[in-house]
Amino acid sequence: MADFSINYDVAIIGGGNAAMCAAISARQDGASVIVLEHAPKAFRGGNSRHTRNLRAMHQAPTSVLTDSYLEDEYWDDLLRVTGGNTDEKLARMTIRQSERVLPWMQESGVRFQPSLTGTLSLSRTNAFFLGGGKALVNAYYGTAEKLGIAICYDTEVLSLDLDDGFAKSATISSNGFPQTLRAKTFVVSSGGFQGNIDWLKEYWGEAADNFRIRGTPYARGTMLKNLLGQGVAQVGDPTQFHAVAIDARAPKFDGGIVTRLDCIPFSIVVNQHAQRFYDEGEDVWPKRYAIWGRLVAQQPGQIAWSIIDQKSANLFMPSVFPAITANSIGELAHKIGLDVATLEKTVADYNAAVQPGEFNVQKLDNCHTEGLEPAKTNWARRIDQPPYICYPHRPGITFTYLGVKVDERARVIMTDGKPTANLYASGEIMAGSILGKGYLAGFGMTIGTVFGRIAGQEAARRARN
Numbered sequence: 001m002a003d004f005s006i007n008y009d010v011a012i013i014g015g016g017n018a019a020m021c022a023a024i025s026a027r028q029d030g031a032s033v034i035v036l037e038h039a040p041k042a043f044r045g046g047n048s049r050h051t052r053n054l055r056a057m058h059q060a061p062t063s064v065l066t067d068s069y070l071e072d073e074y075w076d077d078l079l080r081v082t083g084g085n086t087d088e089k090l091a092r093m094t095i096r097q098s099e100r101v102l103p104w105m106q107e108s109g110v111r112f113q114p115s116l117t118g119t120l121s122l123s124r125t126n127a128f129f130l131g132g133g134k135a136l137v138n139a140y141y142g143t144a145e146k147l148g149i150a151i152c153y154d155t156e157v158l159s160l161d162l163d164d165g166f167a168k169s170a171t172i173s174s175n176g177f178p179q180t181l182r183a184k185t186f187v188v189s190s191g192g193f194q195g196n197i198d199w200l201k202e203y204w205g206e207a208a209d210n211f212r213i214r215g216t217p218y219a220r221g222t223m224l225k226n227l228l229g230q231g232v233a234q235v236g237d238p239t240q241f242h243a244v245a246i247d248a249r250a251p252k253f254d255g256g257i258v259t260r261l262d263c264i265p266f267s268i269v270v271n272q273h274a275q276r277f278y279d280e281g282e283d284v285w286p287k288r289y290a291i292w293g294r295l296v297a298q299q300p301g302q303i304a305w306s307i308i309d310q311k312s313a314n315l316f317m318p319s320v321f322p323a324i325t326a327n328s329i330g331e332l333a334h335k336i337g338l339d340v341a342t343l344e345k346t347v348a349d350y351n352a353a354v355q356p357g358e359f360n361v362q363k364l365d366n367c368h369t370e371g372l373e374p375a376k377t378n379w380a381r382r383i384d385q386p387p388y389i390c391y392p393h394r395p396g397i398t399f400t401y402l403g404v405k406v407d408e409r410a411r412v413i414m415t416d417g418k419p420t421a422n423l424y425a426s427g428e429i430m431a432g433s434i435l436g437k438g439y440l441a442g443f444g445m446t447i448g449t450v451f452g453r454i455a456g457q458e459a460a461r462r463a464r465n
Helices: 017-028 046-050 071-082 088-107 132-147 197-210 222-228 289-297 329-336 340-353 443-464
Strands: 008-013 033-036 053-055 126-129 150-152 155-163 166-174 177-181 183-188 241-247 268-270 304-308 324-326 388-400 411-413 419-425
Touching (some): 008 443, 017 033, 017 046, 017 132, 017 183, 017 443, 033 166, 053 088, 053 443, 071 088, 132 150, 155 222, 155 419, 166 419, 197 388, 289 388, 304 329, 324 329, 329 340, 419 443
Parallel strands (some): 008 033, 008 183, 033 150, 183 419
Antiparallel strands (some): 053 126, 155 166, 268 304, 304 388, 411 419
16 A cells, blocks of 8 residues: 655556656656556556557568668658648657667566567557567566565556645545645646547547447546646647447447457448448558547447458457457348348449459559449459358547647646646647658557657656655
């Protein structure tokens, strides 16, 4: 049990990747550190528990990364997915520092493996964690315990007392008991507000009831709302979120990576009116998978279905839930509750529009449709080989983009443009500074790791002074 009467050098609010990177870095720099994790121990780690990889710049092949991935290409990838809605200075700094994080992560107990195969194969750009995000989280907590970092579970920080940009104390609830914690510096790494359905409803209305939250239910945005209400500068669009298409049968919270559906490029996707609504083959999957949650959220009833035939049934990592199968499109429509005649016509129109081409699962292949709206621009093949299979989609929300503004030293910025004196941020709560919209696979973990280390080092330095 932590002693809340101690005036720690650094108090870390949160318990995921960004928080633990900050905690370990601060402790390595000689600071006394306490971690305040809202979740119980069994669910520690926030969304990081469900991650698989981190996007890393590198000059040459490594033990787990092939070829090279240089700054300009990395930046170009980010620029395209964000549409320019990013802070170039912070983004390029994050990209450059990503080259140096893997050795530090290994020193902190994290182990890596070669990339997985399938539609999200990222052997050149992303380093995969051996054992996934849960193993990464466990490694960091094990290292933190060895370093003597105090860790409090079931401990929610309700508010920070900010006085003219100086964080004086935190009001917390630890195992149901109210406490006040004072520290020389604070690092906020408590994530977004995606676990707060009522807050999501402010922007999405009743549609939010149909959203699935892929990660932790503890990301309720308590600290985010508290800081923004005290004059901290805001970044990011509150209506934006990182969302992927997940299996509609997933639980409301905490379904994780296994509920994601990677079949979209090799399917046609229809809404509840049995109509297609977007180009399924617009680009390679790692650069487009994060747009599909929002696309589904904009459809009637926030639901859609992928229709696939046997030619493509084994080209992607399947859902944890079994596929819905049928021997005809009409039978499939009946099983999923769509109008039979409309779905049959949608598939027939699509098949008639498919042009001959050389199908290639590994790259943009220009196997496309003509005279169809919307077009399918890559991986278009006729759906004509039964048995047909189907997966239902719901929007799976990973994190929200609304956050607090920071500078290159991870200092939280006030609305007057001045940095706070002793308050830092890392992870999802500040990622909107770099990710205004869109997503690159593994880049959220990169932001959290890079800024977690910076925040921890800067907080320790401030505490010494």
